[in-house]
Amino acid sequence: MNQKEYLQEVSDFFAPGNRLDSYFDKYEYRPEQQEMSVKIAEVFSKKEHLLVEAGTGTGKSLAYLVPSILMALKEEEKVIISTNTINLQEQLIKKDIPLLQEIFNLDFKAVLVKGRKNYICIRRLVQFGKSAQLDNQGYNTLSKVHNWVLETETGCRSDLDFRVDYNIWDNISSESDLCLRAACPYYEQCHFIFARDEAQEADILVVNHHILFADLSLRQERGLEGENAVLPPYKQVIFDEAHNIEEVATSYLGFRVNRRGVIKLVESLYNFDQQTGILLQTRAAISSLKRNVKQNLQQNIDNKLVPLVRKVNDLSHSLFNNLIKFIDNKTKGRDRKLRLLESIRAEDYWQDNLMIEFENLLINLNDLGKNLSELLEDVISYEDEIDEIDAVKLELKAKVESILKVGADIAELVNFPEEDYVYWLEGYDEDCSLHSAPINIAQQLQDNLLGKMDSVVLTSATLTVDKSFEFIKDNLGLIEEDVETLEVGSPFDYRNQLCLGVAKDLPQPNHPAFIDAVIASVKEIIQATKGRTLVLFTSYGMLNKVYNSLETQLDSLEVNNIYCQGMKSRQYLVEEFKNKKKAVLLGTSSFWEGVDIPGEELSCVVIAKLPFVVPSEPVISAKLEKLEAASQNSFMKYMVPKAVIKFKQGFGRLIRTKEDKGWIVILDNRVITKRYGKIFLKSLPSGCNILTDNLNSLTDKIRASI
Numbered sequence: 047m048n049q050k051e052y053l054q055e056v057s058d059f060f061a062p063g064n065r066l067d068s069y070f071d072k073y074e075y076r077p078e079q080q081e082m083s084v085k086i087a088e089v090f091s092k093k094e095h096l097l098v099e100a101g102t103g104t105g106k107s108l109a110y111l112v113p114s115i116l117m118a119l120k121e122e123e124k125v126i127i128s129t130n131t132i133n134l135q136e137q138l139i140k141k142d143i144p145l146l147q148e149i150f151n152l153d154f155k156a157v158l159v160k161g162r163k164n165y166i167c168i169r170r171l172v173q174f175g176k177s178a179q180l181d182n183q184g185y186n187t188l189s190k191v192h193n194w195v196l197e198t199e200t201g202c203r204s205d206l207d208f209r210v211d212y213n214i215w216d217n218i219s220s221e222s223d224l225c226l227r228a229a230c231p232y233y234e235q236c237h238f239i240f241a242r243d244e245a246q247e248a249d250i251l252v253v254n255h256h257i258l259f260a261d262l263s264l265r266q267e268r269g270l271e272g273e274n275a276v277l278p279p280y281k282q283v284i285f286d287e288a289h290n291i292e293e294v295a296t297s298y299l300g301f302r303v304n305r306r307g308v309i310k311l312v313e314s315l316y317n318f319d320q321q322t323g324i325l326l327q328t329r330a331a332i333s334s335l336k337r338n339v340k341q342n343l344q345q346n347i348d349n350k351l352v353p354l355v356r357k358v359n360d361l362s363h364s365l366f367n368n369l370i371k372f373i374d375n376k377t378k379g380r381d382r383k384l385r386l387l388e389s390i391r392a393e394d395y396w397q398d399n400l401m402i403e404f405e406n407l408l409i410n411l412n413d414l415g416k417n418l419s420e421l422l423e424d425v426i427s428y429e430d431e432i433d434e435i436d437a438v439k440l441e442l443k444a445k446v447e448s449i450l451k452v453g454a455d456i457a458e459l460v461n462f463p464e465e466d467y468v469y470w471l472e473g474y475d476e477d478c479s480l481h482s483a484p485i486n487i488a489q490q491l492q493d494n495l496l497g498k499m500d501s502v503v504l505t506s507a508t509l510t511v512d513k514s515f516e517f518i519k520d521n522l523g524l525i526e527e528d529v530e531t532l533e534v535g536s537p538f539d540y541r542n543q544l545c546l547g548v549a550k551d552l553p554q555p556n557h558p559a560f561i562d563a564v565i566a567s568v569k570e571i572i573q574a575t576k577g578r579t580l581v582l583f584t585s586y587g588m589l590n591k592v593y594n595s596l597e598t599q600l601d602s603l604e605v606n607n608i609y610c611q612g613m614k615s616r617q618y619l620v621e622e623f624k625n626k627k628k629a630v631l632l633g634t635s636s637f638w639e640g641v642d643i644p645g646e647e648l649s650c651v652v653i654a655k656l657p658f659v660v661p662s663e664p665v666i667s668a669k670l671e672k673l674e675a676a677s678q679n680s681f682m683k684y685m686v687p688k689a690v691i692k693f694k695q696g697f698g699r700l701i702r703t704k705e706d707k708g709w710i711v712i713l714d715n716r717v718i719t720k721r722y723g724k725i726f727l728k729s730l731p732s733g734c735n736i737l738t739d740n741l742n743s744l745t746d747k748i749r750a751s752i
């Protein structure tokens with residue numbers, strides 16, 4: 047198939063009277079879908095990048111799958127489809143791709159790639175069974191896992207029908223650094239290896255953003271290719287739900303060192319309470335060596351390594367305890383995130399106490415890594431004389447790398463902070479963690495993704511702000527001439543399907559009376575709608591206050607149930623809300639997106655407050671400072687566009703099909719009183735009816751229309 051035929055085939059697929067049309071009894075031709083699909087085919091052909099905003103209801107998954115499948119078959123190259131949510135991955139794998147397989151009647155293969163740690167490692171399971179010191183419940187679980195392994199078809203944690211504690215799963219799951227690959231006695235039965243081979247053979251790989259960025263960051267960090275990389279080679283990537291990329295990429299391009307992780311690492315070398323660990327395994331493995339060699343190595347373990355493990359353990363506990371107190375003191379127990387500004391680093395306590403503890407830990411971590419590395423070299427030099435040495439070698443090598451990585455991360459944070467990175471501490475309960483993240487991901491995305499791929503397509507229903515792609519382009523480093531853009535509208539008739547009301551008589555959100563006004567307004571609205579309402583908040587504090595006030599008045603409010611984020615999983619709450627008539631759902635953060643409730647069960651969405659990010663969050667505050675330092679207005683340049691994108695996500699919860707109708711009510715009147723408020727309203731789909739009125743009048747209108 048040449049380029050021209052390829053483009054024609056993509057276009058024809060959606061055309062009336064053609065493939066898709068003849069498959070369905072009632073086919074609804076959507077020109078927006080066809081336009082998007084053809085554009086993707088064009089950028090694939092020209093090896094360019096594309097940003098495409100496709101309004102809700104466009105049918106964007108088919109729009110990108112069709113050119114992707116045809117391109118993968120034509121060029122015999124894999125195309126990656128990356129999404130942010132499991133719901134969308136399941137929709138692609140269980141619904142959209144099987145549909146296309148049937149319509150196309152083509153021989154193509156699509157695979158859902160899960161993270162490696164989702165799979166059981168039979169070798170580690172057997173090893174753990176021999177050495178673990180568990181309580182009765184732990185042994186019971188382990189025995190169930192052994193039985194499950196004999197039956198499972200996937201070896202995936204999600205297929206377990208009983209609970210396995212993370213501490214156990216962590217010791218028996220597949221890990222790249224601990225995999226013997228072809229030398230493994232269980233290689234032929236290994237579920238992960240089977241899944242990896244399936245991925246090698248596939249044309250389309252469906253992944254989540256985390257796996258894709260894990261792959262990119264491993265390739266960058268260690269130059270991994272081939273079987274050590276997370277994914278097989280690829281040159282085309284489609285990002286759906288692309289508005290989330292900034293957060294995911296930021297988390298993968300930095301580091302996180304936490305107390306639990308460090309202690310777990312140290313205990314995996316030698317656990318004094320349980321008398322387990324790789325040092326004991328090594329000690330046992332070398333027992334077959336000649337007496338003097340064995341004695342030398344064992345003395346090395348007993349007299350050098352074991353005391354070093356104890357020391358690193360003690361120093362880590364002491365340092366993290368003092369860091370928790372320091373964070374508490376500095377944040378006064380509030381959000382418990384402490385950005386490491388120069389002023390903090392210059393404080394006496396940091397300089398005279400914490401720095402000394404950090405340095406002490408670093409010296410001993412370094413010593414431990416060095417001695418462990420020497421032990422590994424010794425073991426390798428006698429490997430012909432030691433039985434079952436492969437697993438010991440691998441474990442030692444992985445531990446050396448982990449210890450050196452922890453040391454390097456801590457050293458970077460305390461001694462060699464990078465200019466374009468932000469560093470901070472977090473302390474929750476007993477745990478404490480050290481973090482780094484790039485302030486701007488643009489350059490790294492350019493170097494590791496955009497510069498390396500033939501085509502990257504980023505799509506979402508919410509990429510533009512005030513009809514412009516400028517914000518996302520700036521943020522992701524998409525240089526003007528390298529990227530094409532396309533905005534396709536929604537096929538929904540927003541003028542007739544939706545009314546957007548702005549309550550003008552509420553106090554401003556920073557006024558002390560705002561929260562009570564929100565509580566009263568939500569009550570009034572849900573009385574008018576008889577439930578069927580989703581209320582979106584920006585903080586748990588406000589959500590809980592509203593919930594506490596509503597839950598005591600179910601009868602007077604004439605609603606059956608009020609579901610509040612945190613009661614159960616999001617999926618459970620959404621399903622309950624759908625199934626129960628006259629229910630109310632209250633949510634924050636993740637409820638602004640991905641909640642899909644078609645039909646009259648959801649007839650009203652209330653936006654309590656404009657969803658600005660918290661400016662004091664370490665990464666956000668560093669971004670804002672950087673913009674200000676470059677003489678830019680950080681509020682208009684970052685805070686507003688970021689909030690607009692989230693606002694559009696919230697807006698998108700209401701109308702999910704052409705039959706849906708309802709109201710969106712905004713209780714934050716800054717959309718009409720502030721200059722920047724216009725940007726929020728102008729960013730919504732064209733044709734929305736916007737009513738600005740007192741809340742009473744709005745609820746009268748809602749009551750009359752619903």
Ligand code: SF4
Binds near residue numbers: 166227228230231
């Ligand atoms: S091949 Fe690797 S992942 Fe599979 S059982 Fe062996 S060590 Fe574990």
